[in-house]
Structure formats: C-alpha cells, structure tokens
Amino acid sequence: MATAPILIGLRPEDNLALDRSGHLGRRRAFDRLVGWLLPLLFLVAILPIAWLLYYVGSQALPGFTLATLTTDPSGATGGLFAPLVGSLTILLLGTGVAIAFGFLGGLVTAEYLGEQWAGWIRITANVMVGTPAIIIGLFGYLVFVIYFHWGLSLAAASVTLGVFMTPYVFRATDIAYGSVPPHIREAALGSGARPRQYLFRVASAIAFPQVLGGIFLAMAIGVGETAPLYLTTTTVVLPPTGLFAPASALSLYIWTGFQTGLILPTAIRLAFQAAFLLLVIVIGLNVLVRVIAARARRRLEGLFQ
C-alpha cells in the first residue's frame, strides 16, 4: 500500500547537520579528555601501593625462607615465628571479642531498639571508629593491664584489639540487618513466622554475607594496628605461653625492629620481613571480603529491586 506524499514547508531547523545547538564537538572533546584522564588518575592511585609493595618486597624477600616463618627471632636475626603466632592469636581472640559485642550490638540495634536509642548507639560507634588507636590502647592499658591486673599480656592485647575492632563489626551488622527489604519482613511474618524465626531463617540469610564481610574487613584493619598493642603487650622472642603471658606481634616487631636497626642493621631486614607478612595478610583478607561480596551479590540478585 503506497502512501501519498505529503508536502511540508521546510523550516531552517529541519536541516539537522547545520544545527550546532547540541555542541557535539565540545562534547566529543570532553569525552576524549576524560578518556585520557581516567587511566592517568588510576595510575596515580595505584602507583604508591605498587611501589610500596615492590619496595617492601625487595627489602624483605632476599633471605626470606621457610625458616623465616618457622623459627623464633634470636636477637636481631632469626625468623618471625613468635610474632606471627602472636599476631594471629591476638587477631583471632580480638575478633571473637569484636563479634561478641559488635554483632550482638548491631543485631539488637537494627532489630529491637527504638530510633532514639539506636541513634545514640550509632553515634557512639562512629565516635569509636574515629578515636585514635593510641587512645584505645591507653584505655586497654588502664583497664586491662592495670585495673584487672592482667599485666602486659596476650589477654590484654586481644581484648584491647577487640575493642578497637568492635565498631567495624557493629556497623556492618547494623547496616546488614537494617537493609533487609521491609516487604520481605512482612512476607515472613505474614506466613506465620515468629519474629525470632524471621530473624534467624530469613533476615540472617540475607544479612550474613555482609556481616561476614564486615568481620573480615575489621580483621584486615585490626591485624596491622600497632597502637592498641603498644601499651598492652610487649615484644618477646617466644610465642605466648598463656593468656596472661606477653605475646609478640608483627606490627610491634616492625616498630622495635627499626629502633634496634639503628644499631643493628640485620634487625631492619627482619622488620621488613614482618611488614611483608602483614601486607600479605591484609591483602588476603581484602580479597576475601571482595569474594564474599561478589558471591552474595550473585545469590541475592533481584532481592533488593
């Protein structure tokens, strides 16, 4: 079926190629600029980290053998077994403390507290995140080392690090449970779930990956912290023998290593090796957080629409 031609009187703007009001040339130039700028900015961001890794690696790796991991330090030489075990033990015990207070606190704040109480607790957590770590260390020293008579010990260091990590776990938990979509809550309760059944069977299935990510992130931040440990334990050359014996830590070892290194250069190598180990642990934990987040995103895709 042929259509009859229609006659239209042409207006100037009907000539599309002549209309410059969209500033096509300017937009294309800007696109090109951004196309160059972004990789440049990426380089600026990545270079310091790459250089740091390279430098620490180049100082640490010569002479880094299995023995570095398995033998105790001896004076300014030897391996890093004691501080590695100390760091990991303090980290695990501290994580336990942070989960006990941070997870429970976050759960109660998100699910049970009224807005006003919840608001005050969130402000407190934010203040704790912003508190300089040395002040947390001072708190640990005064309360656990002095008041509780725990001395400079594994227990004092772990609990102090736990206090430092708690607000990170708290925030992750609070946000994770708070972001469960309200229509999912209604559907669960509407299906005859008791509030607690909703919390454990439905909300936790949604919130768990984010909570886990928060815990690993808190570990990544906590494992390298020096200030909370500086006043609560002390550097020793053997792994901790008990909760109330002092425990060495990699971060402390870097500090003392460099101080000793002013007199004994071999101590500097050991300090760099401790730094390298810490970097590997921190990067590993961060990768773990990424993997958990990506898996959760795939599993929960479509839920938050």
Place this chain on the structure above:
Amino acid sequence: MNAIASVPTEAVVSVQDLTVTAGARTLLDHVSLDFGARSLTAVVGPSGCGKTTFVRSLNRMTELTAGLAVEGSVRYLGQDIYDAAVDPVVVRRRMGMVFQRPTVFPMSIFENAAFGLRLVHAEEDLVDAAVTEALQRAGLWDEVRAELDRPALSLSGGQQQRLCIARALAVRPRVLLLDEPTSALDPAATQRVEATLQGLKEEIVLVLVTHNVGQAARISDRIAFLHSGKLIEVGPTADILERPRVKLTEQFITGRYA
C-alpha cells in the same frame, strides 16, 4: 479437631463493624462483610480507599504497622481473631497472604514453598508431599519440578508470585488474602496467576484486593466496593457490574470516577 468440630456459622470469616484508625484518620469505617466457603471476593476501590488496610486486618497484619487501632470484630469460624488469648502468628498460619510484589526468600524453590512447614517443624515426608501439592495447586509444578534446588530468585516475576502463592498454600490455610497480586506482573504472567486463583476458589476462601475492575470481572464471584473506608456496595459480580445500585459504584466501575 474436637472443641469446635461443628461450626455454628455459615461464614468462614465474618467481619463485624470493623473500624481501623491511624491517630485522627479513619482508614476503615464500620465495615461488615462475611466470607463463605469456596468463594472469591474481589475488594475494589480507588487508591487510598482502605482496601489494603481491610485485607491486612483480616489476619492481624495491621499489628505490624505502628499506630493503627482496630475496633469491631473479625471472626474466623466463629472465633474472634483479636481475642487476647489468640496468637497472631497462629492466625496468619490459617489465613495466608500474598503481596503486590513477589516476596520470595533467598533460598531454593523447594525451601521457599516449605517455609511455613519448617516454621512448625513438620516431618520431612510430610514436607515433601505438601510442597509438591502446593506447587501443583499454584500452577507452578510443571515449570519447576526438575529444578527444585534452584535459587527462587532466579525465577521470573510471574513464577515468583506463583511460588509465593504455593508458599501460602503449603500450610493448608482456609483463607488466602491477596493484596493486588498481579500489579507488578506482565499480562501473560497475570493471566497465569488469574487461572491459578480460579482453580483455587473451588477449595478455599479467596479475598482479592485489586484496583483492576477487569480482573474482578474475570475471576471473582462477588465484588465489594470500598470508598473512603466505607463499604459502599457488595453483591454478586454480575449484579455489581451490570446493575450497581449506588451511583458511586457505577462511576468507579465504568471508569468515570473522578
């Protein structure tokens, strides 16, 4: 099974003088309506007329919204569901609910359908049988029988909604409350859900909230028209559509409602 073996009432659900207020606002104003066995009642009305509040007050979902006060009575087989001795959780297990948007949980298809049964710790063989039956009644079985372990979130919107219906059916409720169950679905999925509901009304009481008069015309036996929280008119679907007695009803069903 024993104490109330014979039911002294014709209605499965009987609503008397139901008034719901939120502070100074009246959301429902002295609504009285009975629901007999094997019926599909469409509750229609313009946005904000109180139809969602009405259906939510039938299984005490109103209690999940702070600040709502409910007066009057809702009787389930003669028993006041708002009685202090009655557990709202139990009420919601007898009167299931399906919402506007599909609300599947991040679990497998099977576990979604089994959700209500798991809550009461049903035995494993019983769960298997009930899940199969519920998925069949919801018209989803043929599409998912081979992949019950797949995540429910991977289903299409229409399939998810029928899974929500199956989830509600698995605990064998006598009443199914549906709050605009097809408003987020495309026409093909809507048609599947409507077919499912038509099959279900032979077995249980269905209360369907909808803003869509066409849907009410297609599948309901009875239409209740709500306006400003008041029940304006209720009657068999054909009567309401062809011979409405109230002017307001006629304006609404003919689309001339301003």
